[in-house]
Amino acid sequence: MSDISAAQAASAPEPTGAPEETPGSNRTLWGDVRYELVRNPVFWFSAVLVAVILVMSFFPQLFASTSPNTRGACQLENARAKPTWDKPFGYTNAGCDMWSSLIYGTSKSVIVAILVTAGTVVLGVASGTAAGWFGGFTDTVISRITDVFFGLPFILGALVFLAIFPTRNILTISIVLTVFGWTSLTRVMRGSVIATKQSDFVDAARALGATDLFIIRKHILANSIAPVIVLATIGLGAYISAEATLTFLGVGYQRPTVSWGLLVSEGQTLATAGFWHLLVYPSSFIVVTVLAFILLGDVLRDALDPRSR
Amino acid sequence: MGRYVARRLIQFLPVILGTLFLLHILSVLTIQIVGDPVRALFGENAPPDAVIQQLQSQYGLDDPCLETTGNPCVGMFVDRLGQYAQGDFGVNFRGRPVMEMFLERMPVTARMALIAILFETVVGIFLGVLAGLRKDKFIDNFVRFSTVLLIAFPVFVFGSLALLFVGLKLGLYLRNSEWAPEWLGQMFNVGYNPDYPWLSLMLPGLVLGSFSLAAIARLTRTSLIENLRSDYVRTARAKGLTTSRTVGIHTLRNSLIPVVTYIGIDIGLLLGGSLVTEGIFNVPGVGQLVFLAIQANDTPVIIGVVTILTVVFLIANLIVDILYAALDPRIRYE
Numbered sequence: 001m002s003d004i005s006a007a008q009a010a011s012a013p014e015p016t017g018a019p020e021e022t023p024g025s026n027r028t029l030w031g032d033v034r035y036e037l038v039r040n041p042v043f044w045f046s047a048v049l050v051a052v053i054l055v056m057s058f059f060p061q062l063f064a065s066t067s068p069n070t071r072g073a074c075q076l077e078n079a080r081a082k083p084t085w086d087k088p089f090g091y092t093n094a095g096c097d098m099w100s101s102l103i104y105g106t107s108k109s110v111i112v113a114i115l116v117t118a119g120t121v122v123l124g125v126a127s128g129t130a131a132g133w134f135g136g137f138t139d140t141v142i143s144r145i146t147d148v149f150f151g152l153p154f155i156l157g158a159l160v161f162l163a164i165f166p167t168r169n170i171l172t173i174s175i176v177l178t179v180f181g182w183t184s185l186t187r188v189m190r191g192s193v194i195a196t197k198q199s200d201f202v203d204a205a206r207a208l209g210a211t212d213l214f215i216i217r218k219h220i221l222a223n224s225i226a227p228v229i230v231l232a233t234i235g236l237g238a239y240i241s242a243e244a245t246l247t248f249l250g251v252g253y254q255r256p257t258v259s260w261g262l263l264v265s266e267g268q269t270l271a272t273a274g275f276w277h278l279l280v281y282p283s284s285f286i287v288v289t290v291l292a293f294i295l296l297g298d299v300l301r302d303a304l305d306p307r308s309r
Numbered sequence: 310m311g312r313y314v315a316r317r318l319i320q321f322l323p324v325i326l327g328t329l330f331l332l333h334i335l336s337v338l339t340i341q342i343v344g345d346p347v348r349a350l351f352g353e354n355a356p357p358d359a360v361i362q363q364l365q366s367q368y369g370l371d372d373p374c375l376e377t378t379g380n381p382c383v384g385m386f387v388d389r390l391g392q393y394a395q396g397d398f399g400v401n402f403r404g405r406p407v408m409e410m411f412l413e414r415m416p417v418t419a420r421m422a423l424i425a426i427l428f429e430t431v432v433g434i435f436l437g438v439l440a441g442l443r444k445d446k447f448i449d450n451f452v453r454f455s456t457v458l459l460i461a462f463p464v465f466v467f468g469s470l471a472l473l474f475v476g477l478k479l480g481l482y483l484r485n486s487e488w489a490p491e492w493l494g495q496m497f498n499v500g501y502n503p504d505y506p507w508l509s510l511m512l513p514g515l516v517l518g519s520f521s522l523a524a525i526a527r528l529t530r531t532s533l534i535e536n537l538r539s540d541y542v543r544t545a546r547a548k549g550l551t552t553s554r555t556v557g558i559h560t561l562r563n564s565l566i567p568v569v570t571y572i573g574i575d576i577g578l579l580l581g582g583s584l585v586t587e588g589i590f591n592v593p594g595v596g597q598l599v600f601l602a603i604q605a606n607d608t609p610v611i612i613g614v615v616t617i618l619t620v621v622f623l624i625a626n627l628i629v630d631i632l633y634a635a636l637d638p639r640i641r642y643e
Contacts, residue, residue: 028593151328151623155581156615160332163603164339179335200562204359241463248465249584250603268469268589272477272499279473283466291461298457 043299049292057107064100068258073097080273080275090277093266098277101258102285108259109289112174113239117232119178123219125228126186131186132224133216133231139190146183154180155245162251173252178241188231194223199223230301237293244286260286313634325623329393333386341378347380367401368609371612376447392621395548398613401602407613410598418587418594420507422579424514428570429522436522437529438561444534452530456523464582468516468589472499476512478592500591513590517582522577525568532564542569566637573629580618 089098247261267278440452484494501502602610
């Protein structure tokens, strides 16, 4: 592991009663970040929200006892039933419980967002590091490729390819979003690597005879990953939003999958007929989830960027 | 300036060719892997092979290279480029040229995009300046909070909610009330009304611009705060210039440079967003064309319109880049 994370690991299990750290004392970069974060109420708010959303997507049974996909869970006689004191969320158009549909729909959006973020981070970090570190021809080729990808508006590009697929599922949606999403991380990583490359410690490592791969692994990655972390966190929110938008347009998930985008598109037409809960509840789940990730990314950006302090 | 424009034009050529090639290679690969869209159109009740072959040739999908996975089909790309150059972007499943439908619907979308751009730049810059000048005061926190909230609303969610609460509830009240003039009710309508070509596009336009409004407000704020700290502003103040002159002339002009860049990127967002808003508000524009084509599974229309929109996006970006050089003299000397 890199020196920075080792230092962080060493300082993590601090015995209780240790003197409170004050600004200006000797702390590592990540120690600084931690110091900033634990004192920020927005960080706690968004982190708790993100944690709840993750638990909701992996263990939905903790929040709702029956999945809307089990036999007999949906009764057509309940279709579009308005919220009551007993069932404050009412029922969906298909007669399923709205609350459990929303809970079980969480994973559909969140898993796509996690897969796409993981894919774009791997591709973006690898290509961005290669472009920034090696420069020259490699840089020219990678930069031109990203230029070409930037020429295609994100939603339009994703839409064309999803429209050609006869069936859309988690995998196809994730692949298409990854293909169109990785280039922004490439650009950020490239800039960050170029900035790090000029540091004295890189020259020192090279003078000591370190190989390219060793320097990239030990020094470059750890010191230039910060903006990627921020962008990836915001990206989780953005991809949830993108997946829901594509589903709404009709090129994402298809019935009978339970997903937020489908619930909104169903509610959108029925809300004008008086069934407001069909639109308002799924909308608020999407907005709160996206908001949680954006806030977390914003807080991380403020903590990681020393200039903004 | 002339040299910069020339260089930018020369750079433009490979990018537009590359983007069109990207669209081509990805669609060819997808067709090679999942099978061609003509067969997918019919599903299990496939018509005789002769009918399929005739349809395939009609949509230019009969090239044998589509059958070998991994073949980039360069010949097909060259043919397509030739067709694009003549304004031929394919036909829909009923045989109508995509270009004709596009031109017919373009004015409505252009009007809506214009409303969105005007709204987001005017209000966004205004909010950004207010927040930037009073950093960490109430107005700044308010702008920061509301813009984060606005960014968290996907366009389709915001549009659906606006349709329900503003277009239907408020709009119906206004249209039925005694006191409100006719135009006010039309401004908050649920759909497009050809009698009011601008007013009835107001609500979809505002929804479309809301995301970028937040982005522009934040960009303006950050770059204004950064510039207010710079040496030249201190010098201007020391010379005794009034605050309105230091902020309005010296700082603001420099702070707007990133905003102009953003507007270039934003055109892509607006084009994507127009599919959603036009679908929701029933606006007969280019976006609705794609929205309806998705529901009808009319793949040639989707590919054709997206190709045209990509070209529009690239040309718009080129224009923004050239304007950008007029605004920032440093760029030309690069």
